[in-house]
Amino acid sequence: MPSIPESALIRLQANQDHVRNICILAHVDHGKTTLSDSLLASNGIISSKLAGKVRYLDSREDEQERGITMESSAISLYFKIMRRVSSQAAAGGAPIASSVTDQSNNTPADSPTDSPQSSPAEVKKSEEYLINLIDSPGHVDFSSEVSTASRLCDGALVLVDAVEGVCTQTHTVLRQAWRESVRPVLVINKIDRLITELQFTPLEAYLHLNKILEQVNAVMGTFFSENVLEEDYRKKAEQKKKTQENVDESVAALQDTFSDWHVETQDDSHIYFHPSQGNVIFASAIDGWAFRVDQFAAIYAQKLGMKEGVLRKCLWGDFFLDPKTKRVIGYKGLKGRPLKPLAVQMVLENVWKVYEVVVTEPDKEMTEKVVKLLNLKLLPRDLKSKDTRATLTTIFSQWLPLSTCVLLAVIEQLPSPPAAQKIRMPKMLHPLESTPPEPTEEWEKGMVSCDASNGVVAYVSKMVSVPLDVLPKNKRKTLSAEEMRQRGRIQREQLIASAKAAEIGEVGVHLDVDEVIANKALAEAQERAAAEELEGKEALIGFARIYSGTIRVGQRLKVLGPKYDPAQPTLHCSEVTVDSLFMIMGRDLIGLDEVPAGNVFGIGGLEGHVLKYGTLWSADWEGGQNLVGKGLETAPIVRVALEPEDPTQMAKLVRGLQLLNQADPSVQVLTQETGEHVILTSGEVHLQRCMADLRERFARIEISMSEPIVPFRETAINAPAQLITSAAMSANEAQAQEQGEKLIAKSGTGARGTIVATTPNRFVRFVVRTVPIPEELRKYLVEHAEQIQTYVESIQGSGNKGSTSPSTAHPTADEEAKLEQKLMSELRPLFAKAGDDWKGKEKDVLAFGPRRVGPNLLINNLGIDFSRNSSGNNNGQEETHGITVQDMAESVHTGFQIATNSGPLCGEPMLGMAFFLNEIELLEDTQDGGASEGRSKMAVTSGQVITTMRDACRLGFLEWSPxxxxxxxxxxxxxxxxxxxxxxxxxxxxxxxxxxxxxxxxxxxxxxxxxxxxxxxxxxxxxxxxxxxxxxxxxxxxxxxxxxxxxxxWVPNTVEELEDLGEKADRENVAKRYMDVVRKRKGLFVEQKIVEHAEKQRTLRKN
The missing domain is CATH 3.30.70.240 (Alpha-Beta Plaits)
Structure with missing residues (x-):
């Protein structure tokens, strides 16, 4: 069929009620791209025979090789349906019956012989829809692409393999859809595997499909329960606050609290999947068919004399057809009879029968009977084909076409942009509010109502790198077949006229044949040169969704970065001019002049203004709102160092890394202090894709890559510590001992891990005790890192109003108090359970580390205020010429952060260690000199306090068993x-x-x-x-x-160990091997045997 004209797609963008923005989510290899191919074939973009083979949206070469999707791809599809409506409702009323056709198949979705007859009072009404489809990866390394897709869409097709069932990524994508308030439709794909591979009977398949539905609904139920319990906790907290304010009414308020328990009263039926609701599709994308039970309900309703709506509810579940009365009965009406469920008898057995006569037990005569019974039109060559799969696909494409079923479900089940934004926008703008307030600002009203006439608000979810020759302004105009034939006719006529003129010797202007050929060759050469100039060059365009207003080419907009804070509107904000707008059509781009609210689009001109994602805001509006959401937490864990094989090409590598950093939402690009360029990726497959992009697209040079660098953590336990040799000590301690500076020493009388440290200028002396954090408390610190970060940022924001908060405004004093109260209430029982030394110390935590949010603690055991904000308040404490111990708080904090960020074993961050600051004093010899001299000496001492604190923490760490x-x-x-x-x-x-x-x-x-x-x-x-x-x-x-x-x-020490393993220990110490590899990579000391005199003869007997 001919492809859909671009003008039709562009025209439909303005009709918001007939636009659907959907994404396809699933576990890897569950059939997302194959399903997309079938939908593309309905628009004539690819041949229906190539659907599932060409993998059109997998445009990368490595995607085709691996057979998995690595990048989200978008495409816009056209879908037209015909509805029979009553003459009174023709102007916009509800249809009383419908017959659906699409562009690839004009056959109604239900059989014509079984369709209700049209009444004279009915008229046909056509409706056109624009469906913006985004195909997302299923591999866990590319989870960030799922976040990209779900943020831009209002609905999702969630695919589940009929054999494998619910897998890990299925659970993950369902959670992401729930978090983004994206309405899902379940597609149980690969049902053909149940028939051909597992050889299930229809009844066995029905039971198996029911279990899959239960699994998916169980996942959805957990999300709903979490949400309800969270809201209930908030309401109880608010009620508790009211009872504290009004003591007289406390009993009544408490009763109201329990009477308001609403876990069971909230209706959750809308979140579950059930075939009778129309939100479950049974499909085989590879064979090109799909159905919902309402299609069969329309066929059988007239035969059974039932209403279609009633039969639809009975076609899945414990409902049976009584063969005597021809009535539908429930489970109680069976009375021991072995009847099959209606779903098996009326739905699945029909599908199984087609597979039986065509594929499993091929029978030409039965195939012809089935085709005739279904009232299908097949060519004789299709029936006689030896390729049974091709015959099967041809039958199903007419009987149960996949594209018609899926796209009709999208239109009926998934919301339009105006309907979706009424639900999604309040939650997006007020994520912490259980009941979002009514919109008051103009921009907020425009987003909720999807108003195309309001100011512009759009969200850029990622930057996409595309070749320059793909941009519409650089593409050669593609001629239609008729235009090419017309050009050929003109050229032939010119050549014939020129030849005739030459024969008769006609005087005048005529075309020489050689000249025409030469001009044509010159034009082709110029076109090739222009194409070669663009080849290999990349451009970055934004992949965006517009929520309000209409964006136009040449328009001025504000770009709000992910760290934009409305309290400081000048930071992380810039202005851009819209360079170009695109409709994304998979591998191609269609140029647009404007895009109204509710559409997904591409935008040019953001390079240098948007790194990975950002918010576009109307330049006329003051302030702005950051729309950056919370994606899937796939922490980059694998890092490698890169350098060009030709050192003179370093500039190309740096430029390539900048492009990669913008084009890949989950990669992190770092430059180490040593000057090394390092990239962090989510996994091995992600790393391979990044390296392929650098070598072939962005840098286009040969790059050498280090061995993968994997992070470790250093901790200690309460076990006997091994004797550490000088070669195994940290570099700082060994160097200090070699120089004879015994300024950091173990305490002879203190508890284990206690270190007495003095600065080199003997100005400050302090005592630090290192203790492993108990298991439960350590687990809490690791699991609640995000909550701790929010608390620390609120404290930093209040202490320094000039600092920038990552994404939101600084919290108020009440919000800070709530954060602190919540954190302390959760830490208090954990500290109390840890022992007497820990009880009540949650209030004395000075800092978390490393990076001020990690799972290590610096605890004040001085009995005085020693926070960083206490500088200058001596509170009657020791003072020397105006200098107090509080003046060293910042230096002590910094030393703690450095120590926890780089431990003594191999320079990796510590995890689960607590450092008690027991004593700190200014030594007596600092009394000499005046106040100015003391201040000068303190300036020098601050750096020494940092290094001394660092070394003391490290030495205390080694007192335990690391x-x-x-x-x-x-x-x-x-x-x-x-x-x-x-x-x-x-x-x-x-x-x-x-x-x-x-x-x-x-x-x-x-x-x-x-x-x-x-x-x-x-x-x-x-x-x-x-x-x-x-x-x-x-x-x-x-x-x-x-x-x-x-x-x-560890080395053998006891007599038994020495007898079994010998002095050199025959068993490999894996921990030491890991440690030495990291130390060697970082240039630290390694205990390693080297050959001093290789030229000497080796005596085997002595070895």
Whole structure:
């Protein structure tokens, strides 16, 4: 069929009620791109025979090679339906019946022989829709692309493999859709596998599909419960505050609190999936068919003499057809009879029958009967084809076309932009409010109502890098077939006229044949030169959604960065001129003059103003609102250092890294203090994609890459510490001892981990005690890092109004008090449970570290105020020429931050250590000299306090038994029983451990959950695919840091150990190997044997 003209798509952008913005979400390999291909074929973009094979939206070469999607791709689709409406409702009333057609198939979705007859009072009314579709990746390394897609859309098609069921990423994408208030439609895909691969009967398949529905609904139920409980907690907190303010009415208020418990009273039926609601699609994207139960309800309603709406509710569930009375009965009416559910008898058996006669047991005669019975029109060559799959696809494409079913479900089940923004915008603008307030500002009203005549508010979710030759202004105009034929006719006529003129010797202007050919060759050469000039060059365009107003080319807009704060409107804000606007059509771009509210679009001119994402705001409006949302937390865990193989090409590498940083929403690009260029990626596949982009698109040079750098953490436990040799000591301590400066020493009388430290100028002396944090408290600090960060930022904001908060305005005094109260109330029982030394110390926490938000604590045990804001308040404390111990608070804090950011083992951050500041004093010899001399000396001392505090913390750490903590991947694998042993062997060889193994009921697949150190995971996916011949493919996602229970300084000490292992220890110390690798990479001292005299003869007997 011919493709849809661009003008039709552009025209529909202005009709907001007929626009749908949807994304496709699923676990990897569940059929997203294949489904997209079928939808594209309905618009003539690709051939229907190539659907599922060409993978049109996977435009990258590595996507085609790997067979997975790595980048979100958008495309706009046209869909037209015909509705039969009553003559009274033709002007806009509700339809009484509908017959649906799309551009690829003019056959009604239901069989014509079974359709209700049109009444004379009915007229046909056509409706056109624009569907902006975004195909997102399913691989866990590209979860940030899912956040990009869901933020721009109002609805989602969530695909689930009918065999594999709900997987890890299915749960993740459903949570993201819930968080963004995106309404989902469930698509159970690959049902053909139940027929051909598992060979289920229709009844077995029905039971299996019911279990999948239960799994998905269980996930949705957990989200709903979390939301309800959170709202209930907020209401109880507000009620409790009221009772404290009004003591006389406390009893009545408490009764109201319990009577207001509303977990059971809230209606949650709308969040679940059920075929009778029309939000479940059963499909086989590879075979090109899909259906909802209402299609079969329309067919059978007239035959059974039932209303279509009633039958629709009975076509899935415990409903049966009584063969005697021809009535639908429930489970109680069975009375022991072995009847099949209506879903099996009227729906699934029909699908199974087509597969039986065409594929599993091919029968030409039965195939012809089925085709005739379904009133389909197949060509004789299709019926006689030896390719049974092609015949099957042809039958289903006419009987149950996938595109018609899916797009009709999108129109009926998913909201238009105006309807969706009424629900989504209040939650987006007021994420912390359980009941968002009514909009009062002009811009807020425009966003909620999706007003195209209001000021412009748009959100740029990511920057996309596209070749320059793809931009409409640089593309050669594509001629239609008729235009090409016309050009050929003109050229032939010119050549014939020129030849005739030459024959008769006609005097006058005529065209020489050679000249015409030469001119044509010159024009083609110029076009090639222009194309070669653009080849390889990239441009960045923004991938955006407009919520209010109409954006136009040449318009001036404000760009609000992700750190924009309305309290400081001049920071992180710039103005841009819209250079160009695009409708994104997969690999192509269509130029636009304007885009009204409610549409997804591309925008040029943002390069240099938007790094990864940002908000576009009308330049006429004061202030602004940051729309940056909360995406999926996929922490970049794998880092590599890069350098060009040709050192003279460093500038190209730097430019390429800048483009990569903008084009990839989840990569992080850093420049180390040493000058190294480092990139952080989400995993091995993500790293390979980034390197391919740098080498082939952005930098276009040869790049050498270091071995992957994996983060570790350093901690200590309460176990006997090993004797640490001087070679194993930290560099600072060894150097200090070599110089004879015994300024940092272990306390002979204090508890374990107590260090007495004095600055080199002997101005300050303090005592620090290092203690491992108890397990429960450490776990809380790790899991609540975000809450701690919010608290610390609020304190910093109040202490320094000139500082910038990452995304929101500074909290008020009441909000700060609430944050502190909540944090202290949660820490208090954990500190009390930790022991007498910890009880009540939650109020004395001076700082978290590293980076002021980490899981290490600096605790004030002085008995005086020693916070950084206490400088200048001596409170009667010791003072020397105007200098107090409070003046050193900032230096002590800085030393603590440095120590926790770079531990003594291998310079990695500490985790789970507490440092009690027991004493701090100014020594007596500082009394000499005047106040000015004392102040001058203090300026020099501040730096010495930092280094002394750092070294004291590190030495106190080594007093305990140190341990390394490994970054761990959570590994999910689905495989068959035949290769289960090989999977276990590969995991064990890489020091992984199996957490859970479960056989999926009704399938031959095992679901395995395991933990694996990140440092051992490189090449794991390739290794396991080779060992299992492609039968298993892992999904790796960063989980947590786990302690390796092995002392890196362990050597045999006891008599038994010396007898079993010898002095050199035959067993490898894995912790020491990890530690030495990191120390060597960082240039720290390593205890390593070297050959001093290689030329000397080796005597084997002595060795």
């Amino acid at each position: 341990r390394l903590m490994l970054a761990m991947y959570s590994c999910d694998i689905q495989t068959t029983a035949e290769v289960l042993g090989k999977v276990y062997a590969v995991i064990a060889r890489r020091k992984g451990k199996i957490l859970h193994e479960e056989m999926k009921e009704g399938t031959p697949f095992f679901a395995i959950q395991a933990l694996m150190p990140v440092v051992e995971s490189f090449g794991f996916a390739d290794d396991i695919r080779k060992k299992t011949s492609g039968a298993a493919s892992p999904q790796l996602i960063f989980s947590h840091f786990e302690m390796l229970d092995m002392d890196p300084f």
